[in-house]
Amino acid sequence: MSRQGRALGLLLVALAAASTGCAPTLGAVTTPPPSKAADLYHPAFDDDHIHLSKGATLGLDCYDFWWGTPCQGAVITSDDPTVARVLPAYLKRAPSPWAGAGASPQRERGFVVIATGPGETTVHVRSEDGESEVDVSVE
Amino acid sequence: MSSWSLNRLARTPILPIALTWAIGGCGAGALNSAVVANDCKPGDKGCDASLVNGPLAEGATLDPRISIDLPGSTTPAIHLESAAPDVLFVEGDHVRARAPGMSALLFVTDDGTVIDFLHVFVKTPTRLSLDRIAADGATESVTMSMDVLTGELVRLRATPLGDGQVLEGSLPIEWSVTPASVAEVLSDGQANKRRILAKAPGAAVVTVKAGNLESKLDLVVHARPTGSLALEVSR
Numbered sequence: 001m002s003r004q005g006r007a008l009g010l011l012l013v014a015l016a017a018a019s020t021g022c023a024p025t026l027g028a029v030t031t032p033p034p035s036k037a038a039d040l041y042h043p044a045f046d047d048d049h050i051h052l053s054k055g056a057t058l059g060l061d062c063y064d065f066w067w068g069t070p071c072q073g074a075v076i077t078s079d080d081p082t083v084a085r086v087l088p089a090y091l092k093r094a095p096s097p098w099a100g101a102g103a104s105p106q107r108e109r110g111f112v113v114i115a116t117g118p119g120e121t122t123v124h125v126r127s128e129d130g131e132s133e134v135d136v137s138v139e
Numbered sequence: 140m141s142s143w144s145l146n147r148l149a150r151t152p153i154l155p156i157a158l159t160w161a162i163g164g165c166g167a168g169a170l171n172s173a174v175v176a177n178d179c180k181p182g183d184k185g186c187d188a189s190l191v192n193g194p195l196a197e198g199a200t201l202d203p204r205i206s207i208d209l210p211g212s213t214t215p216a217i218h219l220e221s222a223a224p225d226v227l228f229v230e231g232d233h234v235r236a237r238a239p240g241m242s243a244l245l246f247v248t249d250d251g252t253v254i255d256f257l258h259v260f261v262k263t264p265t266r267l268s269l270d271r272i273a274a275d276g277a278t279e280s281v282t283m284s285m286d287v288l289t290g291e292l293v294r295l296r297a298t299p300l301g302d303g304q305v306l307e308g309s310l311p312i313e314w315s316v317t318p319a320s321v322a323e324v325l326s327d328g329q330a331n332k333r334r335i336l337a338k339a340p341g342a343a344v345v346t347v348k349a350g351n352l353e354s355k356l357d358l359v360v361h362a363r364p365t366g367s368l369a370l371e372v373s374r
Contacts, residue, residue, distance in 0.1 A: 030169040033258035036241055055223035057243035057256050059170055085222075087245075089253040091170060112253045114222045114243065 023130035024071045029091060029110065030059035037139065038115075048134045050123070052084070052115035059089055060111045062125060071127040076111045080121035084136045085114040168255030173246050175203045175257055191307050194260035195227075195236035196299040198350055199308025202233055205246060207254055217254060220245040226261055236261040236308055264299035264306055267347055267354040272296055272332070284357035287337040288364075292325075296332045297347045297354065313348040321360050 026048060032038035036053035040060065043049060050058060062071035076086045091110040113123060115138040123134045168175070175191045195201055207214040219234065221227040223242035228235045234244060238261060245256040270278040271285075272294035287293055297314075299306040314333045316322045321343040325334040335345055337360040345356040 033241060033260075036258070053241070055226055055240060055242035056258065057169070057222055057245065059253075059256075087247065087251060087253050089170065090172075090248075092172065109252075112245070112256065114245070116222065 023065070023132045024062045024074050024125045024127045025065045026111075026125065026132065026134065027061045027063065028058060029061045030057070032056060032058075040134075048132070050084075050113055050134055050136045052113065052136065052138045054115050054118055054138055057112050057114045059091070060113065061091055062110055062127070064129065070109065071125075072129070074109065074111075074125055074127035077124050077126075078113075078121055078136075079123070080119065082117050083115075083119040083121040083138050084123060085116050086123055087112050087114070168246070168257050170253075170255040172209065173205055173207045173255035173257070175205055175244075191257075191259075193305050193307045194262040194301065195234075195308040196264045196301065196306035196310055197236050197239055197261055198264075199236050199299065199306065199310045200233050201236070201308045207246065209254075214254070215248045215250075217246050217248050220247050222256075227259055234259075234308075239263050262301040262304070262306055264301050264310070264349070264352060266300045267312075267349055267352045268298045268300050269347060269354050269356055270296045270298060281356060284359060286359045286361060287335075288361055289337050289339060290363060291337045293335040293337070293358075294327065294332065295335060295345070295347075295356070297349065298331065299349060299352070310349040314345070315348075316343050316345045316358070318343060322358055 026040060028040040030038065032053070033056060036056050037051045038053065038056040038058040039051050040058065041049045041051065052058060062074045063069060064071065076088070078084050078086045089110045089112045111125070113136060118138050120135070120137045123136050125132045125134070191201065191203060205217075207217070219229045219232065221229045221234075221242050221244060223240065224237075226236075226238050226240035227242035227244060228237050229244075241258060241260045243256045244259050246254045248254060269281045271281050272278050278296060281295070285293065297312050299310055309330050312330050314324045316324050316335060318341070321337070321339055321341040322345070323336045323338055324345070325336055327334050335358065337358070340360050340362045343358045343360065345358055347354045347356075
């Protein structure tokens with residue numbers, strides 16, 4: 001791809017991201033256990049996807065796409081709790097490097113997704129700013 | 140740059156570069172708040188009050204001691220939950236390893252917020268190892284027969300192993316010794332530990348059973364030297 005093409009691609013992606021508004025953005029904050037799956041994927045131009053082994057749990061942070069601030073009033077629901085249960089979680093964040101020296105770690109609400117049984121379902125995250133859908137598959 | 144990495148870039152929080160956050164702390168839980176240790180009586184040097192690191196033995200029970208570090212706050216009331224109850228079953232503060240596999244053990248406040256969680260593996264034990272516990276709490280594996288004197292107490296601990304790996308948890312273990320006229324099994328406060336009292340000269344066999352596993356120890360009890368003999372030896 002040429003330099004102009006790359007620049008155009010970046011611009012398009014940035015515009016696409018901006019056009020999504022401020023829907024909650026999720027980030028994985030835990031690692032899967034050895035030989036098991038507990039991963040969050042961000043496929044291009046598609047909903048996020050979580051892949052879990054049965055019995056595994058994935059911790060998720062929820063933040064504003066542009067500012068990185070925690071989601072406000074976010075609620076998570078699962079279409080099928082027999083495949084994936086969801087619960088709010090209490091996360092500890094190191095202070096932002098922009099917060100200056102001596103800033104205290106913050107604790108903010110995040111979520112966990114718990115793989116309860118094999119199958120596929122969808123998880124919805126709703127905040128004051130919008131809604132995100134995440135496809136979940138449990139093996 | 141691939142579309143995947145462009146997509147990741149596009150999802151990076153823009154202003155504070157918030158991806159530099161790190162989950163702090165040094166706990167064993169995935170969210171770095173909780174530390175889970177075996178339940179040990181205070182002062183029991185023979186008990187491993189270590190972190191629960193290995194797999195649980197299938198059929199074993201874990202009575203975990205959980206400490207949670209929340210700066211600026213005591214820990215709210217929590218309870219345990221299992222992600223896969225067919226593998227790991229929670230009964231109050233007991234965790235039972237039901238079947239081989241893996242399950243997350245979640246520490247959940249009573250109002251339903253997850254403080255932390257730990258992925259726990261369950262493995263089928265393949266052998267029972269017998270360890271002798273010395274007076275100073277040190278343990279060493281017993282692989283041969285033991286000679287003891289009448290009146291001597293031997294502290295033993297049975298440890299389940301899975302393909303050589305030490306498994307965690309407390310298995311229901313049966314202890315016996317035959318003949319009972321030579322030695323006696325005394326309780327020692329935990330299912331995996333016993334004191335063996337040598338009562339009279341002779342040969343005895345200590346048998347330890349946990350499910351299908353069995354381990355035996357040959358014990359030879361010698362008469363304690365008389366006072367005159369001891370005096371003679373000391374000369």
